[in-house]
Amino acid sequence: MEFDKIIMERYATKLFDKRRLPESKVDKLIEIIRYAPSSFNIQPWVVQIITDQDTKEKLSGASWNQPQITSCSHLLVFCADTNLLANIEELEKLMISKGDKQSEVKQAIDMMKNFEKTLNSDKKLAWAQRQTYLALGNALNGAKFLGFDSCPMEGFDPKEYSNILNLPDNIVPTALCPIGYAKDKPNPKLRFPKERVFRYH
Amino acid sequence: MEFDKIIMERYATKLFDKRRLPESKVDKLIEIIRYAPSSFNIQPWVVQIITDQDTKEKLSGASWNQPQITSCSHLLVFCADTNLLANIEELEKLMISKGDKQSEVKQAIDMMKNFEKTLNSDKKLAWAQRQTYLALGNALNGAKFLGFDSCPMEGFDPKEYSNILNLPDNIVPTALCPIGYAKDKPNPKLRFPKERVFRYH
Numbered sequence: 001m002e003f004d005k006i007i008m009e010r011y012a013t014k015l016f017d018k019r020r021l022p023e024s025k026v027d028k029l030i031e032i033i034r035y036a037p038s039s040f041n042i043q044p045w046v047v048q049i050i051t052d053q054d055t056k057e058k059l060s061g062a063s064w065n066q067p068q069i070t071s072c073s074h075l076l077v078f079c080a081d082t083n084l085l086a087n088i089e090e091l092e093k094l095m096i097s098k099g100d101k102q103s104e105v106k107q108a109i110d111m112m113k114n115f116e117k118t119l120n121s122d123k124k125l126a127w128a129q130r131q132t133y134l135a136l137g138n139a140l141n142g143a144k145f146l147g148f149d150s151c152p153m154e155g156f157d158p159k160e161y162s163n164i165l166n167l168p169d170n171i172v173p174t175a176l177c178p179i180g181y182a183k184d185k186p187n188p189k190l191r192f193p194k195e196r197v198f199r200y201h
Numbered sequence: 202m203e204f205d206k207i208i209m210e211r212y213a214t215k216l217f218d219k220r221r222l223p224e225s226k227v228d229k230l231i232e233i234i235r236y237a238p239s240s241f242n243i244q245p246w247v248v249q250i251i252t253d254q255d256t257k258e259k260l261s262g263a264s265w266n267q268p269q270i271t272s273c274s275h276l277l278v279f280c281a282d283t284n285l286l287a288n289i290e291e292l293e294k295l296m297i298s299k300g301d302k303q304s305e306v307k308q309a310i311d312m313m314k315n316f317e318k319t320l321n322s323d324k325k326l327a328w329a330q331r332q333t334y335l336a337l338g339n340a341l342n343g344a345k346f347l348g349f350d351s352c353p354m355e356g357f358d359p360k361e362y363s364n365i366l367n368l369p370d371n372i373v374p375t376a377l378c379p380i381g382y383a384k385d386k387p388n389p390k391l392r393f394p395k396e397r398v399f400r401y402h
Contacts (some may be wrong), residue, residue, distance in 0.1 A: 034393075136335070
């Protein structure tokens with residue numbers, strides 16, 4: 001399916017049919033998510049993948065019992081990683097291991113560390129969450145490309161999710177993306193007119 | 202080009218060749234951006250499109266003189282719109298004009314208004330900016346799909362951009378996306394391994 005068609009056919013699926021996705025398709029989606037862009041390539045995110053039905057039931061209680069959580073095949077929990085410094089250091093190792101020039105690596109990493117220092121903890125979280133939405137976007141479009149459905153969701157209790165999934169403080173649940181095969185049908189897409197959204201200079 | 206190939210071929214272009222994109226291609230990109238998803242479908246974003254070279258020169262000074270700004274064809278400035286209530290009210294009109302049931306519209310709009318009330322001004326901005334990154338992601342992938350290049354950029358002074366573009370307070374420049382034809386070549390893509398990013402439960 002071409003990208004412009006993916007954009008129009010993707011929709012926020014409210015109910016899945018409980019069929020399990022083949023792991024080969026999920027692995028393809030993982031690659032599409034993994035290669036999402038992020039500022040400085042810091043990749044400040046971790047994605048929890050839940051297939052265990054008992055865990056989904058527990059999480060459903062922390063998501064206003066919305067039926068996507070228990071009827072999906074895999075529940076992806078997109079988390080922002082606020083430990084930017086750890087990510088920067090990991091990225092440094094990766095750049096060196098791939099053979100980047102030491103002086104260029106140092107310059108890039110110093111720039112990232114200086115940027116990181118300018119952010120307080122609230123700004124770190126907001127920044128990491130923004131980046132995470134680029135990865136989320138790839139998941140939503142990627143699912144439709146691979147022939148299945150998805151639903152972006154913010155209606156859940158991040159603290160409860162943290163507790164149930166036993167996440168460290170720096171890994172902050174930010175958006176859900178249940179994936180699977182839809183049991184519902186899309187409504188027509190409704191968007192603001194071009195004139196409201198785009199301004200020419 | 203298939204979506205998985207778009208993901209791998211898209212890259213942050215550092216220099217464009219100054220050729221002007223045909224408006225028909227830009228219009229296709231606009232549709233791909235316009236149909237991006239957002240929470241509650243509130244679409245809390247406005248995109249400024251700059252083609253005037255004098256304005257680009259001025260903006261370049263507010264973006265550390267990075268060469269993408271003056272060498273691109275069109276500079277897209279993705280802005281978060283923090284006036285969520287105005288967007289919700291506009292969405293209400295749109296839903297009614299498209300023939301949605303009055304009772305269902307009321308229920309949906311009430312939910313959005315209750316959500317909006319829970320956010321202070323910092324949280325409104327952070328939330329709107331996150332959504333804006335979904336639109337930005339569509340732009341980046343959409344450009345490659347349509348046969349041209351792009352660069353996501355956060356390195357600029359939002360206040361200076363506001364002044365130069367004469368934007369109201371609720372329209373907050375959040376990310377840049379210059380588009381055009383690349384004059385550089387991509388480096389190999391570097392990402393954290395799957396094991397670091399994805400955790401199974």
